[in-house]
Amino acid sequence: MDVEMMRESTSRLIGPRTASLEGEKLAWLTGQMRGHMQLLIPEIERAAGKLPEDDVPRYCALACIGEARAKLRATAGAGPHRAAAHARKLARSLMALCDHYEALTGVAMCLVCDKPIRDGEDSVPYGQVSSSRGAACAGRIHAQCSRTGRRRCR
Structure with missing residues (x-):
């Protein structure tokens, strides 16, 4: 798919x-x-x-x-x-x-760019607490996405 x-x-x-x-x-x-x-x-x-x-x-x-x-x-x-x-x-x-x-x-998605994190790609753990009602998201993001400064939860 x-x-x-x-x-x-x-x-x-x-x-x-x-x-x-x-x-x-x-x-x-x-x-x-x-x-x-x-x-x-x-x-x-x-x-x-x-x-x-x-x-x-x-x-x-x-x-x-x-x-x-x-x-x-x-x-x-x-x-x-x-x-x-x-x-x-x-x-x-x-x-x-x-x-x-x-x-x-079991597909892992990057929480920043919303693209799959493929086997062998560098990724880092990511966790964020939202300013609205304390909602949180946690997962992984591509290492390159960690440098873009964009942050969002799906």
């Missing part, structure tokens, strides 16, 4: 680089989100199926799959605004599926 590419495709619909999309381009991106989700769902089910039935990550992943399937069954409604909103819902659902896939398969 090329989860990194799937995440990149969602950035056209959600995130800081989001553009106003309509017509054929929006229809194409919506189809791309659907296709990615349809590829990823069975992989997550397989990975979750290897875990005990009372395992919390398994339960959460399967719940996310249920939500994703509901979004896949839903229709966009009339008008470009509703079509764009539907596409963004699919993109957010795809991002959640990517998170579950990575968690269940």
Whole structure:
């Protein structure tokens, strides 16, 4: 699974680089989100199926799959605004599926650049406490990302 590419495709619909999309381009991106989700769902089910039935990550992943399937069954409604909103819902659902896939398969993601930390790449531990309500995130970041000064939690 090329989860990194799937995440990149969602950035056209959600995130800081989001553009106003309509017509054929929006229809194409919506189809791309659907296709990615349809590829990823069975992989997550397989990975979750290897875990005990009372395992919390398994339960959460399967719940996310249920939500994703509901979004896949839903229709966009009339008008470009509703079509764009539907596409963004699919993109957010795809991002959640990517998170579950990575968690269940042991892929480590850099908390700064949101790209995978591959075997052999230099990485460092990272922990941050947010100024809002004391939320925290911890994980790893690429060694090169530690020098950029950008810090964020997913």
